[in-house]
Every structure is written in C-alpha cells, then in structure tokens.
Amino acid sequence: MLLFAVKSLSRNKTRTGLTVLGLAVAVMGVVSLLSISEGLRESVISSLEKVQLVLVTSEDAMGPSVSVLDESLMSDVQRVEGARTVAEAVIYPVVVGEERAVTTPVFAMGIDPGQDKSMKNPVISGGLVAGSMFSGTSGHKVLLSKKIADKYKKKVGDTITINGVKYKVTGITDPKISILNSMVFVPLDTAKQYSGKGQDKVSVFFVEPEDPEQASALARRIELSVSGVSANTVSEMAGTAESLLAEIDAFFVLISSFSIVVGALIVMNTLYMNVLDRTAEIGVLRAMGWTKDDVMKEVMLESFVLGIMISGAGIALSHVLKYAVLDNLLTFPTTITPWLMLAGFLLAVTVSLLGGVYPAMKAAGVDPVTAIRTE
C-alpha cells in the first residue's frame, strides 16, 4: 500500500514537487522563526542575569538610548542609601565604517573610564578581552565590543571610522550586559560633543549596589528619592525582556499558524486534484473489492508520504537559511535544535494529514459504478 501511495504521488511529479517545495518553505519559515526566538532568548536572558546592577533612565523613556538625564542628578543618586558607585553614560546612534550601507544599527556609549574603574565589577572594562581602557574623557579613542570588532575585523591599534571621524581602537571588551554587546565606547566628553544631547545631559546612570542582593530595593529607593527618573535592576530588565520575548513568540506563533493553514490548503488542493484525476482508477479499485476505508487509508497514506517529503525538504531548507542568511544577518546565534527539527517534522506531517482528510473522504465517496462507466 505504501508503494502504491508513492507511485500515485510520482504520477504527477511536477504537482507533487511544487507542493513539497511550497510547504517546505513554510516549514522553513516556522523552524527559522522558532530558532530566532530561541537564539534571542539565550543571548538576551543569559547575559542579563549575570550582573546585579541598577539602570537609571529618565521617566517615560522608551529605552536607554532615548533617555535624557540631567548630570546634576548623579550626586542625588549617589546619596541614595545602598548605592556604591554611580557611572554616567551618553548613548547615541552612530554609523560605523566607511560605507553608507547601514546594516544593523550601532550605538555608541560615552563613558568616564575613571567612574567605570571605580566600580567593584566594572561594567565596561570588566569585560576587556584585548588592549586596555582609554584614559581621560576626551579624544578620538574607542573601545569596541567584541561583536563590533569581529564584524569590522578590527584589532587593538587599528583605526575605525565612526560618523565619518577616525578613532583609534585602544581595546576590545565583551560586557556582560547584552544591551552593551554591540556598542562602541568612546570618552564621555567626545560623546557629549557628537550626540547633541547637551553639555550637562547624559542618557543613563549605572548604579552598583553595596549589596547585590539588594539591587531591586535600591532601584525602588532611587525612584522614590530622585524625581523624574525610572530605575530598574538588570534582572528586572530580564523580566521585561522575557515578557517582550513572549510577545515576539506569540507573534511568531501567529505567523506560523498562517503558514500551517496555507500549507494544509496546498496539500488539500494537490491531493484533491490527484483524486479527481484518478476518479476512474479509484472506481476500479472499489470494483475490485477495495472498501471505502481502504481507499481512505490509501489517500491518507499519500498525504503522510507527502508530509515526510515536506519535512525533509523543510528541515534541509532551514539549515540552508541559517547558514546562508541568518548567521550573517543577525548579531546573535540561532540554533536548530533536535527539538526544533522534531517540531518541523511533526508540523509537516500534521499539516499534510489535515490536508489529506477532505480528499480522502472525497475519494472514498467515489461510486464504482459511475466511475467505471464514464471514460
């Protein structure tokens, strides 16, 4: 019966082939979306939870890069009980490199190396992997995050163009906080000069708590005693990131469900056409003693075989997409885990079986008498 199903499908190779390809692309889409969300989760959450730090931004700011704080607030924050070290930073978007073609946006962060070093666990220089932190708060010197260094193939001592100005690379760092992962770090005053935020304005304060366990209490106290700011621990940020990821997941699931429905319809169409083409043949099978159930099983088996082919092609295509596109396009790694492949397989088979139900019923309903009389 299996052989018979395979032969039936190979009857119209173009139709079967196009169906398999169409659905394989859908499966590829779903598997890739899931692998992206998986990759996002791993790279964001894991890095966020390693540090206990309070990030102070202006109230109502949508994110650190649009936050604006008055520098004078720094001493107010410093006075809050439980605050060990405060470091200010200016964050602004930049264009890196000579070429105008902007791929992923890069942010520059202006910092005071002295403030950073005075932390127990320096946020920026704590992750140094090569070279050293620049000194002073002015000049065209830059510390690259590892990702940027890799992307633009820069080493310590090289120069890199940022917003059309040449900077000397003094070091490469791999900060533990993921939002800093693909940034470039420049001296604070240089940043103030180019960001356009103003001389006494910065974007955020990093506050190191005396007791890491008390980070969220410190954040609450900062919010209470300093007006106009919002303070979050990075583990709280992990919480928001988690809920954001959940939203992204929900969105991905929505897109995936569209592909599932479309896929089922494609399979249904293909098998339905096959059944229509073979009405006479099915009538002969019935005349020869196949029961309705036998015919039904046969068409469902065809849809199952189709599902196997689709899942094979879909998983193969997902790998192609990952290596050819995603790995170059995304700054975080995506992984196609065995679980994802299993999910892709189950998806393809389920969708095919779903699409097979109606054609199978149609085939079982073929009347042997009319079918063999018409020809």
Add this chain to the structure above:
Amino acid sequence: MIVLDKVTKVYKVGETEVHALKGVSLKVRPGDFVFIVGPSGSGKTTLLEIMGGLMTPTSGRVLIDGKDISKFNDWQLSLFRRNRIGFVFQNFNLIPSLTALENVLVPMIPEGITKSLEKRARELLKEMGLGHRLHHTPGQLSGGEKQRVAIARALINEPLIVLADEPTGELDTATGAMIMDYMRKLNKENNLSFVIVTHDVEYIRKSDKLYRIKDGLLHHVRRVG
C-alpha cells in the same frame, strides 16, 4: 451457484424513472459459460453490475451460494467483490502507472501482498502468455495483452465467477477470438463460471448458454444463430 430471482432495477433521473431491469431471473451453475446479448441500452451492464455486487437491485433477490447479497451494505459488498468476483471490462481499466504484475496484484493490496500471492500473479500472467511482459506498463502493451492482464487480475482472488462486459469490444476479431479462447480454457480447466456480455455472436458455441435481453427482460435462447 448464483441465482437471480425476479430482479428489477429502476434508475431515477430527476423526476423520470428508467426501468433498466423488469424482473430478471437467472441461474448460473459452477462451470457454466454464459453469454448475454441484446441491443444497446437493454440492461446488460446493469445486470452484470448487480450480479457482481457493484450495486443492489431495486427489488428481487441475488443469491450467491444461498446468501442474499441484495441487502448487503457497501462494506459487505466490497468484501464480497474482493473475495468472490472477477471483473473484466471492455476498456481494460488497468492502472497506467503500474506494471502488469502490479496491476494483477492491485485487488489484494488491502489484504497485504504476500510472496505466495506474487507467485500466483506471475503464474497467472504466464498462463495468459505474458511471462515476458511482467514489468511492462499498460502503455507498453497491445490491446489483447492489456485484456489478458485484466483477466489475470480478475483471477487473482480465485473468484467464484468472472463477469465480463464486452471484453472483446475494443479488440480486432482475431485478438477477440484469442481472448475468448483464453476464457474458455480457464472455464474448462478450472470449472470456473463465466458470464460474458457481447455483441459478437460469432464467438458463441452450441454448448454455451445464451440469453437475450430486451427492454429489461431476459429470454433463454436454445438455438444459437
């Protein structure tokens, strides 16, 4: 033995009724070689379809070895056809994508193809003079060869009776005669019953049973010619 007892068949097309069979009674004993002739539209195909359990009569009984199949449901009829009946059609009705051997085995796919079944299929095809055509598809076979494959397929389930609806209709006279000879041989050697609908009266012999059907009524014909 197959007994038809006052079988009628009425087709309904919208408001109008077509009385295809108007009370047909017939007995087919093991080893009988039966011919049914009659004008077009007289109900020959309808009669074969009822005998073969492809449809049920409007009234009357169809007894196969004492069992009345006229009240069978679709599933029972399917199994009955699978186990007891061999069909041969005018237009062969082979499956184009399958080889001769696979076509012969097709009726048995739901039961599972065993080695011994496959051996039987090969032997049947050899018996039909097609030992060298086992792996040809219908497109690569002549009309006479196709019909012999179809006969082998009708025999794969060791049927009680073979029902043939104008089996020589699409063949030239010489090839038709050869097909008829094959069926006679099977009838003689295995005491297998045949009911054959035909327009070609020249194939009919004295020893055969001949019926003429006209306007839905069946008449036994004693003298051939």
